[in-house]
Amino acid sequence: MLTMSAPRETSLPSRKGRCPGALAPMPAKDGLLVRLRVSGAVLSSVALRRLASAGAGFGNGIFELTSRGNLQMRGVRDADLPSLTEVLSGLGLIDDDAGAEAIRNVLVSPLTGLDSGVDVGPIGKALEDALAQDKALRALPAKFGFLVDNGGPLSLAQESADVRFDFCADRNMFAVGLAGTAQSAVPLGLCEARDVVEAGFVIARAFLRFGGAMTKPPARMRNLLSACSARMIAETAGLRPDPAPKRARCAEASPIGVIELGEGRLCLGVGAPFGRLSAEMLAAAADAAEIHARGEIRLTPWRALIIPRVAEDRADVLRGLLSRLDFVTERDDPRLAVVACIGASGCDCAAADTQADALYLAPVAKWLGRAGVALHVSGCEKGCARPAAAPYTLVAKAGGYDLIVDGAPSGRAFATELSVTAAAAILAGRGEARLEGQPFLSKLIERKREP
Incomplete structure (x- = not known):
């Protein structure tokens, strides 16, 4: 059994790079952005219907699903925020304070309790509660996240997390990993289901302890591991660095x-x-x-x-x-081959109407022949819709799109200042062998050298 140390009495910095919440909405071009961290990502139909009504009444009626399983409401008016907060409170979607809300970055398997895997819903909820109750942990970076995968058919193996717990059926234990996917994370060892919450808590405290000794505090777990060995963190958490065999890389999950x-x-x-x-x-x-x-x-x-x-x-x-x-x-819908941010309609940083361009480019992305997401259309270099690398990424600039191949939005451009039609032609050309004979794209292939 792990031993939980007493909280340190020390002054800690506020969370860096704040993400929006229900109690701490973020101003955007189209109004306030209110993000709901739904515990366990489970909503009743009654709650969802009331949220839809609130979004239409207090916002612009647009919602977004995030890559962390959150639901956010766009275009909320300042004057209507108190009324919206009252509705959210009635639905049990408001925390005691903004700090408790912000720390609850825990992702659990979406089919948990329904599929053949172990039910990790109660584990995720207990971890949320433990994190929220310790005010010292509110110094964690805003995007610092935890993940608990139950080993079921809709796997979270390809989702990245700062601290992850992946159920291993052959061991009947959870593999603990840091800073990555199930395959790429740095292994810390194994723990019993009853110890997951305490292990997550202790690792979070270790991140603050070791990170606080660095000249520049780390933004994520991967930054800490560049200066601190995983063994030190494992020993702090009472784990033995004796990892379970790594999972083979699997395809991106498709819930469609x-x-x-x-x-x-x-x-x-x-x-x-x-x-x-x-x-x-x-x-x-x-x-x-x-x-x-x-x-x-x-x-x-x-x-x-x-x-x-x-x-x-x-x-x-x-x-x-x-x-x-x-x-x-x-599952073969072309729109699944593309990710895109809100674009210029909702963000001052965006230099293009990314979602309209993504819709135009979806057939091209689909026929590139890649599994999962083939193309990321980003309004700026931040890459909010997908910060990680994609096979192809278009980053909007004042003069057009930059095309990045097998890289993140901040990577080196393969081509610059492209119109959306020129980008489509280049992408079509790169997938020409697969696209041959597709009437819809024949003109794009002919124009692939368009400047």
């Missing part, structure tokens, strides 16, 4: 479509195009979950909603209904 969990148990996953949802779409999803399933919706880090426990004879009807409302319901 009917998900069969055996014994007639079905879930339906539907995507939000580029993570964006209207209030009408949210209300429709709530109605669908209530009428055709059990009235529950789960958020995912893949910008998709999952409706659990769909009746077997209703799955196709439900999918057709949501497809007509602009949800992504098929």
Whole structure:
């Protein structure tokens, strides 16, 4: 059993690079951005319907699903913020204070409690509570995150986290890792399910302790590991650096479509195009979950909603209904091959209407033949929609798009000052062997040398 040390009585800096929350909304070009950290990423249809109504009444009716399984509301007016806060409080989505809210960066498997994997929902909730109760931990960087994967069919293996716990069925224990995916994270050892919460707590305290001794405090766990050995952190947490075998690299998870969990148990996953949802779409999803399933919706880090426990004879009807409302319901939908930020309509930093351009480029991205996301269209170098590398990234600048190949938005450009049609032609040319004979793209291939 791990031993939890007493809190240190020391003055700690405030969280760096603040992310928006419900109690600490962030000003944006289109109004206040209010991010909801939904515990366990589970909402009832009643709650989702009320959120849809609140988004239309107090904001501009636009919602976004984030890559951490959060739901954010755009365009909220300052004068309406107190009324919105009252609604959120009634739904149990308000913390005691903004600091407690900000520290709850815990991602759990979206199908936990439904699939064959261990139920990590209670573990995730207990970890959230432990983190929120220790005010010293509010000095953690704003994006510092935890992940608990149950080893089920909709794996979080490809999602990165500062501190991760991956269930290993053959050991009946959790593999503890730092700063990466299940494959790339630095291993710390194994722990029992009952020790996950305490291990996460102690590792977070170790990050502050060792990071505080550095000249420049680390922004993420990977920065700390450049100056501090993983063994030191493992020993602090009472772990033995005797890792479980690394998982083989797996494809990006796809929650879209009917998900069969055996014994007639079905879930339906539907995507939000580029993570964006209207209030009408949210209300429709709530109605669908209530009428055709059990009235529950789960958020995912893949910008998709999952409706659990769909009746077997209703799955196709439900999918057709949501497809007509602009949800992504098929796994081969070209929009799944592209990620894009809100763009110039909602962000002063963005130099282009990224989502309109992403929609135009989606067929090209799809036929590049890459699994998962092939293209990232970013409004600026920050790359909010996907900070990590993508096979192809377009970064909007004043003079057009820069194209980066196999890199992050801040990487070195392969081509610069491209119009969206020129970018499409270059991308089509790079995938020409696969695209041959596609009538929709023939003109783009012919123009691939357009300046």
